[in-house]
Amino acid sequence: MSGSISYTLNSGNTIPKVGLGVYKTSPEVAENIVYEALKAGYRHVDSAALYKNEKEVCEGIAKWLAEDPANKREDLFYTTKVYDDHHGYELTKKSVAESLEKAAKIGYIDLVLMHSPKSDYEKRHGSWKALQEAVAEGKVKNIGVSNYGVKHLNELLAYKDLKIKPAVNQIEVHPWLMRSELCKYCHEQGILIEAYSPLAKARKFDDPDLQTLASKLGKSAGQILIAWSLAKGYVVLPKTETKARLVPNLEVFDIKLSEEDLALLEKPNEYFTTGWDPTVYPLDDEK
Numbered sequence: 001m002s003g004s005i006s007y008t009l010n011s012g013n014t015i016p017k018v019g020l021g022v023y024k025t026s027p028e029v030a031e032n033i034v035y036e037a038l039k040a041g042y043r044h045v046d047s048a049a050l051y052k053n054e055k056e057v058c059e060g061i062a063k064w065l066a067e068d069p070a071n072k073r074e075d076l077f078y079t080t081k082v083y084d085d086h087h088g089y090e091l092t093k094k095s096v097a098e099s100l101e102k103a104a105k106i107g108y109i110d111l112v113l114m115h116s117p118k119s120d121y122e123k124r125h126g127s128w129k130a131l132q133e134a135v136a137e138g139k140v141k142n143i144g145v146s147n148y149g150v151k152h153l154n155e156l157l158a159y160k161d162l163k164i165k166p167a168v169n170q171i172e173v174h175p176w177l178m179r180s181e182l183c184k185y186c187h188e189q190g191i192l193i194e195a196y197s198p199l200a201k202a203r204k205f206d207d208p209d210l211q212t213l214a215s216k217l218g219k220s221a222g223q224i225l226i227a228w229s230l231a232k233g234y235v236v237l238p239k240t241e242t243k244a245r246l247v248p249n250l251e252v253f254d255i256k257l258s259e260e261d262l263a264l265l266e267k268p269n270e271y272f273t274t275g276w277d278p279t280v281y282p283l284d285d286e287k
Protein backbone atom coordinates (compact mmCIF):
# COMPACT_ATOMS: atom_id res chain seq x y z
CA MET A 1 0.00 0.00 0.00
CA SER A 2 1.44 3.38 -1.02
CA GLY A 3 1.11 4.97 2.44
CA SER A 4 3.46 2.38 3.90
CA ILE A 5 6.31 2.95 1.40
CA SER A 6 9.21 3.72 3.71
CA TYR A 7 12.72 5.03 4.24
CA THR A 8 15.14 3.42 6.70
CA LEU A 9 16.30 5.68 9.53
CA ASN A 10 19.85 5.73 10.98
CA SER A 11 18.35 3.78 13.93
CA GLY A 12 17.59 0.89 11.60
CA ASN A 13 13.82 1.42 11.96
CA THR A 14 11.63 2.35 9.01
CA ILE A 15 9.46 5.42 8.52
CA PRO A 16 6.60 5.77 6.01
CA LYS A 17 7.47 8.43 3.43
CA VAL A 18 4.17 10.33 3.70
CA GLY A 19 2.72 11.38 7.06
CA LEU A 20 -0.46 13.24 7.90
CA GLY A 21 0.23 16.58 9.60
CA VAL A 22 -2.24 17.61 12.31
CA TYR A 23 -1.17 21.12 13.30
CA LYS A 24 -4.31 23.21 13.92
CA THR A 25 -6.49 20.10 13.59
CA SER A 26 -8.85 20.61 16.50
CA PRO A 27 -9.32 17.84 19.08
CA GLU A 28 -12.92 17.49 17.84
CA VAL A 29 -11.74 16.73 14.30
CA ALA A 30 -8.47 14.90 15.02
CA GLU A 31 -9.76 11.43 15.97
CA ASN A 32 -11.94 11.13 12.89
CA ILE A 33 -9.53 12.55 10.29
CA VAL A 34 -6.75 10.28 11.59
CA TYR A 35 -9.07 7.27 11.45
CA GLU A 36 -10.16 8.21 7.91
CA ALA A 37 -6.53 8.73 6.91
CA LEU A 38 -5.56 5.26 8.11
CA LYS A 39 -8.52 3.78 6.22
CA ALA A 40 -7.32 5.68 3.14
CA GLY A 41 -3.85 4.12 3.43
CA TYR A 42 -1.82 6.58 5.54
CA ARG A 43 0.50 4.88 8.01
CA HIS A 44 2.17 7.89 9.62
CA VAL A 45 0.83 10.81 11.70
CA ASP A 46 2.79 13.88 12.87
CA SER A 47 1.55 15.54 16.06
CA ALA A 48 3.15 17.52 18.92
CA ALA A 49 2.46 18.40 22.54
CA LEU A 50 1.88 21.94 21.24
CA TYR A 51 -0.99 20.82 18.98
CA LYS A 52 -3.18 19.76 21.92
CA ASN A 53 -4.57 16.81 19.98
CA GLU A 54 -2.23 13.95 20.89
CA LYS A 55 -4.89 12.03 22.81
CA GLU A 56 -7.47 12.33 20.03
CA VAL A 57 -4.91 11.40 17.35
CA CYS A 58 -4.08 8.25 19.33
CA GLU A 59 -7.77 7.49 19.76
CA GLY A 60 -8.16 7.62 15.96
CA ILE A 61 -5.25 5.21 15.61
CA ALA A 62 -6.62 2.91 18.33
CA LYS A 63 -10.04 2.81 16.66
CA TRP A 64 -8.47 1.71 13.38
CA LEU A 65 -6.32 -0.90 15.14
CA ALA A 66 -9.31 -2.34 17.00
CA GLU A 67 -11.40 -2.71 13.88
CA ASP A 68 -9.47 -5.49 12.13
CA PRO A 69 -6.80 -7.93 13.39
CA ALA A 70 -4.96 -7.29 10.10
CA ASN A 71 -4.36 -3.68 11.21
CA LYS A 72 -1.05 -3.85 13.05
CA ARG A 73 0.56 -1.32 15.38
CA GLU A 74 4.01 -2.11 13.96
CA ASP A 75 2.86 -0.93 10.52
CA LEU A 76 2.11 2.57 11.89
CA PHE A 77 4.36 5.48 12.73
CA TYR A 78 3.32 8.05 15.34
CA THR A 79 5.40 11.18 16.00
CA THR A 80 5.12 13.78 18.72
CA LYS A 81 7.33 16.64 19.87
CA VAL A 82 8.63 18.24 23.07
CA TYR A 83 7.89 21.95 22.99
CA ASP A 84 10.43 24.67 23.83
CA ASP A 85 8.87 25.42 27.22
CA HIS A 86 9.75 21.83 28.24
CA HIS A 87 13.46 21.97 27.44
CA GLY A 88 15.88 20.75 30.12
CA TYR A 89 16.28 17.22 31.55
CA GLU A 90 13.41 17.16 34.06
CA LEU A 91 10.82 18.99 31.97
CA THR A 92 11.57 16.86 28.91
CA LYS A 93 11.13 13.70 31.00
CA LYS A 94 7.77 15.09 32.10
CA SER A 95 6.73 16.01 28.56
CA VAL A 96 7.60 12.54 27.23
CA ALA A 97 5.73 10.90 30.14
CA GLU A 98 2.65 13.03 29.40
CA SER A 99 2.81 12.23 25.68
CA LEU A 100 3.15 8.52 26.52
CA GLU A 101 0.11 8.72 28.78
CA LYS A 102 -1.90 10.26 25.94
CA ALA A 103 -0.58 7.51 23.65
CA ALA A 104 -1.43 4.72 26.15
CA LYS A 105 -3.94 3.11 23.78
CA ILE A 106 -1.26 2.63 21.12
CA GLY A 107 1.47 1.38 23.48
CA TYR A 108 4.49 3.39 22.35
CA ILE A 109 5.66 6.40 20.36
CA ASP A 110 7.68 5.88 17.19
CA LEU A 111 9.44 9.24 17.17
CA VAL A 112 9.86 12.11 19.63
CA LEU A 113 11.37 15.36 18.36
CA MET A 114 12.80 18.45 19.99
CA HIS A 115 10.26 20.88 18.48
CA SER A 116 12.94 23.55 18.02
CA PRO A 117 16.34 24.60 19.38
CA LYS A 118 14.87 27.66 21.12
CA SER A 119 16.41 27.57 24.62
CA ASP A 120 20.09 27.37 25.59
CA TYR A 121 22.95 24.87 25.53
CA GLU A 122 22.31 23.41 28.95
CA LYS A 123 18.58 22.91 28.39
CA ARG A 124 18.98 21.43 24.91
CA HIS A 125 21.65 19.08 26.27
CA GLY A 126 19.46 18.02 29.20
CA SER A 127 16.56 17.38 26.84
CA TRP A 128 18.65 15.19 24.57
CA LYS A 129 19.86 13.18 27.58
CA ALA A 130 16.21 12.64 28.61
CA LEU A 131 15.25 11.60 25.07
CA GLN A 132 18.13 9.12 24.89
CA GLU A 133 16.93 7.62 28.18
CA ALA A 134 13.37 7.38 26.82
CA VAL A 135 14.70 5.19 23.98
CA ALA A 136 16.67 3.05 26.44
CA GLU A 137 13.47 2.58 28.47
CA GLY A 138 11.73 1.22 25.34
CA LYS A 139 8.54 3.27 25.01
CA VAL A 140 10.06 5.66 22.46
CA LYS A 141 11.57 4.01 19.40
CA ASN A 142 13.40 6.90 17.70
CA ILE A 143 14.40 10.47 18.56
CA GLY A 144 15.14 13.48 16.41
CA VAL A 145 15.02 17.24 16.11
CA SER A 146 12.98 19.86 14.33
CA ASN A 147 13.92 23.34 13.15
CA TYR A 148 17.62 22.72 13.90
CA GLY A 149 20.12 24.65 11.79
CA VAL A 150 23.62 23.37 11.01
CA LYS A 151 25.00 25.10 14.12
CA HIS A 152 22.45 23.42 16.42
CA LEU A 153 23.20 20.03 14.88
CA ASN A 154 26.94 20.59 15.25
CA GLU A 155 26.40 21.42 18.90
CA LEU A 156 24.34 18.26 19.47
CA LEU A 157 26.71 15.97 17.57
CA ALA A 158 29.57 17.20 19.79
CA TYR A 159 27.91 16.17 23.10
CA LYS A 160 30.45 14.05 25.01
CA ASP A 161 27.65 11.73 26.17
CA LEU A 162 26.00 11.41 22.75
CA LYS A 163 24.67 7.90 22.33
CA ILE A 164 21.95 8.43 19.72
CA LYS A 165 22.22 10.72 16.71
CA PRO A 166 19.00 12.42 15.63
CA ALA A 167 17.14 10.19 13.19
CA VAL A 168 15.50 13.16 11.46
CA ASN A 169 15.47 16.94 11.25
CA GLN A 170 11.92 18.17 10.56
CA ILE A 171 12.11 21.55 8.81
CA GLU A 172 10.05 23.74 6.54
CA VAL A 173 11.24 22.97 3.02
CA HIS A 174 9.58 23.32 -0.40
CA PRO A 175 10.57 24.80 -3.79
CA TRP A 176 10.44 28.36 -2.41
CA LEU A 177 12.53 27.48 0.67
CA MET A 178 15.16 25.01 -0.48
CA ARG A 179 17.62 25.19 2.46
CA SER A 180 20.25 23.52 0.27
CA GLU A 181 23.16 23.80 2.74
CA LEU A 182 21.17 22.43 5.70
CA CYS A 183 19.71 19.56 3.67
CA LYS A 184 23.14 18.63 2.30
CA TYR A 185 24.59 18.65 5.82
CA CYS A 186 21.81 16.41 7.15
CA HIS A 187 22.25 14.03 4.24
CA GLU A 188 26.02 13.78 4.94
CA GLN A 189 25.28 13.09 8.62
CA GLY A 190 22.70 10.38 7.88
CA ILE A 191 19.89 12.53 9.30
CA LEU A 192 16.70 12.22 7.25
CA ILE A 193 14.86 15.43 6.33
CA GLU A 194 11.16 15.63 7.11
CA ALA A 195 9.47 18.36 5.06
CA TYR A 196 6.91 20.35 7.01
CA SER A 197 4.51 22.83 5.42
CA PRO A 198 5.31 20.93 2.19
CA LEU A 199 2.36 22.61 0.43
CA ALA A 200 3.68 26.01 1.58
CA LYS A 201 0.27 26.12 3.32
CA ALA A 202 -1.39 26.27 -0.15
CA ARG A 203 -0.04 29.83 -0.60
CA LYS A 204 1.92 29.17 -3.81
CA PHE A 205 -0.59 27.08 -5.73
CA ASP A 206 -0.95 29.85 -8.33
CA ASP A 207 2.80 29.92 -9.10
CA PRO A 208 2.93 29.83 -12.95
CA ASP A 209 5.73 27.23 -13.09
CA LEU A 210 3.88 24.98 -10.65
CA GLN A 211 0.73 25.38 -12.74
CA THR A 212 2.66 24.55 -15.93
CA LEU A 213 3.98 21.32 -14.39
CA ALA A 214 0.61 20.38 -12.92
CA SER A 215 -1.05 20.78 -16.36
CA LYS A 216 1.74 18.89 -18.15
CA LEU A 217 1.58 15.92 -15.74
CA GLY A 218 -2.19 15.99 -15.22
CA LYS A 219 -1.83 16.34 -11.44
CA SER A 220 -2.90 18.96 -8.91
CA ALA A 221 -0.54 21.62 -7.58
CA GLY A 222 -0.64 19.92 -4.17
CA GLN A 223 0.29 16.54 -5.64
CA ILE A 224 3.25 18.07 -7.52
CA LEU A 225 4.56 19.63 -4.30
CA ILE A 226 4.27 16.36 -2.36
CA ALA A 227 6.01 14.56 -5.25
CA TRP A 228 8.76 17.22 -5.12
CA SER A 229 9.56 16.33 -1.48
CA LEU A 230 9.67 12.65 -2.39
CA ALA A 231 11.93 13.36 -5.38
CA LYS A 232 14.36 15.07 -2.98
CA GLY A 233 14.34 12.01 -0.67
CA TYR A 234 12.42 13.71 2.16
CA VAL A 235 9.64 12.43 4.39
CA VAL A 236 6.65 14.65 3.57
CA LEU A 237 3.97 15.79 6.01
CA PRO A 238 0.99 17.33 4.18
CA LYS A 239 -1.77 18.45 6.53
CA THR A 240 -5.43 18.24 5.66
CA GLU A 241 -8.59 17.98 7.67
CA THR A 242 -10.62 17.67 4.49
CA LYS A 243 -11.51 14.02 3.96
CA ALA A 244 -11.71 14.43 0.17
CA ARG A 245 -8.05 15.58 0.07
CA LEU A 246 -6.64 12.56 1.95
CA VAL A 247 -6.49 10.18 -1.02
CA PRO A 248 -5.23 12.68 -3.63
CA ASN A 249 -2.45 13.76 -1.26
CA LEU A 250 -1.33 10.12 -1.05
CA GLU A 251 -1.63 9.36 -4.78
CA VAL A 252 1.77 10.80 -5.55
CA PHE A 253 4.11 7.86 -5.89
CA ASP A 254 3.65 7.52 -9.64
CA ILE A 255 4.60 11.16 -10.29
CA LYS A 256 8.01 11.28 -11.95
CA LEU A 257 9.63 14.70 -11.95
CA SER A 258 12.51 15.03 -14.44
CA GLU A 259 15.61 17.16 -13.83
CA GLU A 260 14.03 19.79 -16.11
CA ASP A 261 10.79 19.69 -14.10
CA LEU A 262 12.71 20.18 -10.86
CA ALA A 263 14.73 23.05 -12.33
CA LEU A 264 11.54 24.78 -13.46
CA LEU A 265 9.85 24.42 -10.06
CA GLU A 266 12.74 25.19 -7.73
CA LYS A 267 13.45 28.77 -6.66
CA PRO A 268 16.72 28.37 -4.70
CA ASN A 269 17.11 32.10 -4.16
CA GLU A 270 13.72 32.60 -2.52
CA TYR A 271 13.23 32.54 1.23
CA PHE A 272 9.49 32.04 1.64
CA THR A 273 8.65 30.88 5.15
CA THR A 274 5.03 30.28 6.14
CA GLY A 275 5.51 30.23 9.92
CA TRP A 276 8.42 30.48 12.29
CA ASP A 277 12.09 29.82 11.45
CA PRO A 278 14.05 28.66 14.51
CA THR A 279 16.90 27.28 12.32
CA VAL A 280 18.43 30.75 12.69
CA TYR A 281 17.99 30.90 16.49
CA PRO A 282 21.27 32.06 18.09
CA LEU A 283 23.60 29.77 20.01
CA ASP A 284 24.52 30.97 23.52
CA ASP A 285 27.70 32.73 22.32
CA GLU A 286 25.75 34.54 19.57
CA LYS A 287 23.23 36.08 21.96
Ligand SMILES: NC(=O)C1=CN([C@@H]2O[C@H](COP(=O)(O)OP(=O)(O)OC[C@H]3O[C@@H](n4cnc5c(N)ncnc54)[C@H](OP(=O)(O)O)[C@@H]3O)[C@@H](O)[C@H]2O)C=CC1
Pocket residue numbers: 020021022023024046047115146147170171195196197198199200201202220222223237238239240241242245248249275
Ligand atom coordinates in the same frame (compact mmCIF):
# COMPACT_ATOMS: atom_id res chain seq x y z
N1 LIG B 1 7.94 21.16 13.43
C1 LIG B 1 7.37 22.32 13.15
O1 LIG B 1 7.76 23.38 13.65
C2 LIG B 1 6.23 22.34 12.21
C3 LIG B 1 5.64 21.17 11.83
N2 LIG B 1 4.62 21.17 10.92
C4 LIG B 1 4.02 19.86 10.58
O2 LIG B 1 3.82 19.78 9.17
C5 LIG B 1 2.43 19.63 8.89
C6 LIG B 1 2.05 20.30 7.58
O3 LIG B 1 2.35 21.67 7.57
P1 LIG B 1 1.25 22.81 7.58
O4 LIG B 1 1.92 24.04 8.08
O5 LIG B 1 0.07 22.32 8.29
O6 LIG B 1 0.96 23.11 6.07
P2 LIG B 1 0.78 22.36 4.65
O7 LIG B 1 1.83 22.92 3.77
O8 LIG B 1 0.66 20.91 4.81
O9 LIG B 1 -0.60 22.97 4.17
C7 LIG B 1 -1.80 22.72 4.83
C8 LIG B 1 -2.89 23.58 4.19
O10 LIG B 1 -3.10 23.18 2.84
C9 LIG B 1 -4.45 22.79 2.67
N3 LIG B 1 -4.44 21.63 1.78
C10 LIG B 1 -4.04 20.37 2.07
N4 LIG B 1 -4.11 19.59 0.98
C11 LIG B 1 -4.58 20.36 -0.02
C12 LIG B 1 -4.87 20.11 -1.38
N5 LIG B 1 -4.68 18.90 -1.91
N6 LIG B 1 -5.37 21.13 -2.11
C13 LIG B 1 -5.57 22.35 -1.56
N7 LIG B 1 -5.29 22.65 -0.30
C14 LIG B 1 -4.79 21.66 0.47
C15 LIG B 1 -4.97 22.48 4.05
O11 LIG B 1 -6.35 22.75 4.14
P3 LIG B 1 -7.43 21.76 4.84
O12 LIG B 1 -6.82 21.24 6.10
O13 LIG B 1 -8.58 22.69 5.10
O14 LIG B 1 -7.73 20.70 3.86
C16 LIG B 1 -4.20 23.49 4.91
O15 LIG B 1 -4.81 24.76 4.85
C17 LIG B 1 1.75 20.22 10.13
O16 LIG B 1 0.39 19.84 10.24
C18 LIG B 1 2.64 19.69 11.21
O17 LIG B 1 2.35 18.32 11.44
C19 LIG B 1 4.20 22.33 10.34
C20 LIG B 1 4.74 23.54 10.71
C21 LIG B 1 5.79 23.65 11.71
Ligand SMILES: O=C1Nc2ccccc2C1=O
Pocket residue numbers: 023048050275276
Ligand atom coordinates in the same frame (compact mmCIF):
# COMPACT_ATOMS: atom_id res chain seq x y z
O1 LIG C 1 2.85 22.93 12.76
C1 LIG C 1 3.29 23.90 13.38
N1 LIG C 1 3.01 25.21 13.16
C2 LIG C 1 3.70 25.98 14.06
C3 LIG C 1 3.71 27.34 14.25
C4 LIG C 1 4.50 27.88 15.27
C5 LIG C 1 5.23 27.02 16.10
C6 LIG C 1 5.20 25.66 15.91
C7 LIG C 1 4.43 25.16 14.88
C8 LIG C 1 4.20 23.83 14.44
O2 LIG C 1 4.67 22.78 14.87
